[in-house]
Amino acid sequence: MNYKAYTDEALLRLIKEHDDHLAYSMIFERYNALIYSHVYNKLRNEFEAEDTVQEIFSQFWIKRNEIDLTYKFPGFLFLLARNKVIDHVRKKKLSNITEEFYSSNLYTKTYSTDFLIREKQLEALIAHEISLLPPKMRQAFELRYKNYLSIRQISEEMGISEATAATHMKKALKTLRLKLKIAIFIVFLANILGSN
Structure with missing residues (x-):
């Protein structure tokens, strides 16, 4: 079956009605570079743009049953991209606020030995939570964030489809x-209470 000859509409129908992974891979191949260019233009960071694009295509697969076949494609992808970029920017602003707190004099003054111990405990907790992930999910996560592999490389390494790899990443x-x-909030709260 030559998927390259299929129109977008035909591929989308296969994805929506038959959960066709090969049709999904073809849509990814056709629009990955375009969506990446659009996202990078907004974020101006290669790593963040790549992660966001992977989230977009993962969301696209998850929402495949909601695809309106009468809606002009790739409008659906650009809508997902717009929402993901906005979400990313909001999270980044929140992260910047947190970083400002940690680099402030207030944080420096209260950065006690006790807190350093809690920070080590938090690192151990993070490693523990990763270890509790289901094996395939954990493997996909570690390949992405320890080995910096792309979704396509992860799918090849694990012998699974890109859609399955993306789903593992999203769930992880x-x-x-x-x-x-929850863990960060507990450590933060303990630090504030400990400084009073």
């Missing part, structure tokens, strides 16, 4: 974000 990140938000 969702799980860890929830766990680590």
Whole structure:
């Protein structure tokens, strides 16, 4: 079956109605560079743009049943891209606020030996939470964030489809974000209370 000869509409129909991974891979091949260029133009950071694009295509697969076949493509992808970029910028602003706190005099004054111990405990907790991920999910996560492999490279390394690799990554990140938000809040709160 020559997917390269298929129109976008035909590929989208296969994705939506038959969960066709090869059709998804063809859409990825056609639009990856275009979406990356669009996202990079907004973020101006190669690593952040690559991560965001992977999230966009992962979201595209997850939302495949919501695709409106009468809607002009790649409008659907650009809509996902717009939302992901906005979400990324919001998270980055929040991260910058956190960094400002940690680099401020207030943080320096309260950066006690006790807090350093808590920080080590937090690092151990992060490693522990990663170890608790299901094996395939953990492997995909470590290949991405320890070996810096792309989704395509991860799929080749693990012998799975790009869609499956992207799904593993999304689930791993969702799980860890929830766990680590709680852990970071506890460490932050303990530091504030310890300084009073």
